[in-house]
């Protein structure tokens with residue numbers, strides 16, 4: 001994003017062009033930013049560990065246009081469900097380019113996951129016999145919960161430690177791999193995902209040491225080698241303006257990960273595994289914006305600016321108390337005044353900015369642009385109150401493409417069936433019946 005003469009541009013496309021062409025609210029993604037984010041990550045980690053590979057956790061933004069950008073750059077896919085495996089297939093990816101890291105899987109999930117031929121990453125040892133009932137995968141990974149997790153978003157997205165629902169307890173890891181080995185599986189991987197949105201490079205070195213101590217012991221004890229170790233996602237981005245000058249030092253993170261990794265590989269006498277990560281937010285978070293419009297301004301107990309961006313369009317503030325910075329098109333240089341800002345949903349959690357200095361001249365009809373909306377934005381939107389899901393647009397330079405249509409009323413009633421005895425009768429018949 002850049003602001004030229006107070007006018008907001010996504011790459012070179014003015015926000016007004018987006019709003020006039022596609023309506024509001026609309027998610028907009030900057031193609032070049034996504035590419036830069038991916039390349040920066042790959043280059044940093046490969047510098048310190050050449051056998052390093054990146055998967056994209058497609059859960060955070062699952063539009064195939066965006067996922068194809070990352071595929072072109074060389075990413076595999078981390079899939080959280082069978083449908084995400086199908087998205088990967090739609091990208092032309094399969095086999096060991098895709099990892100299935102579901103949790104609490106149904107038998108159907110297991111069967112379809114196996115049939116798809118992707119890497120199976122098991123969240124619990126109890127899944128192994130269930131998988132084996134359907135077939136024997138070439139390679140098995142377990143998701144380890146190393147007992148420690150962390151997140152700048154807060155406890156809601158801390159995905160490991162005693163309070164998390166994810167992963168295998170360290171005390172169960174040895175038996176889990178033993179069972180897999182004894183079942184004839186010969187290729188192994190290991191995975192963890194302790195938290196999301198962390199900008200502290202030290203953290204990444206630390207968690208690498210944690211998993212490698214657990215996996216190194218299993219390797220030594222069971223006499224098995226590991227094809228790959230996957231450190232999950234978690235690379236963080238700054239959301240607040242005061243943190244803008246404190247982005248994650250990706251070079252430092254990569255250096256620390258590689259140093260811890262090499263040291264543990266040597267300590268446990270392992271054959272050096274492939275090193276993997278599967279970030280999501282870091283690739284697309286700061287490449288995405290949400291463009292909305294101000295429809296009403298009310299002066300009641302306080303001044304409240306009503307826009308078409310609500311908790312249904314961007315769930316993170318209402319769900320996690322997450323901060324997203326907001327710009328007002330054409331007014332950023334003006335004086336500021338503290339106001340509230342909300343969407344159009346009949347819930348007070350939709351009043352998602354209670355008190356923030358926004359441009360004082362904000363008026364009905366103005367465009368607001370919400371920053372860092374690429375990750376966990378559109379995918380977590382929903383159609384509550386009949387407020388339908390927004391459109392998605394990709395920009396590259398001064399070009400722009402609709403990559404997902406705005407929902408219409410048909411989407412609201414798609415797949416809904418009203419039994420005959422509940423159907424309204426035409427008005428004429430109703431009159432005759434009286």
Ligand code: LLP
Pocket residue numbers: 057060078101153157193195196197232233234235278279280281282316375376
């Ligand atoms: N791998 C696995 C197995 C995951 O569960 C996740 C995210 C990722 C990778 C990607 O993590 P990232 O690089 O984005 O940190 N909805 C929350 C975030 C939930 C994270 C879920 N798992 C938010 O809006 O902040």
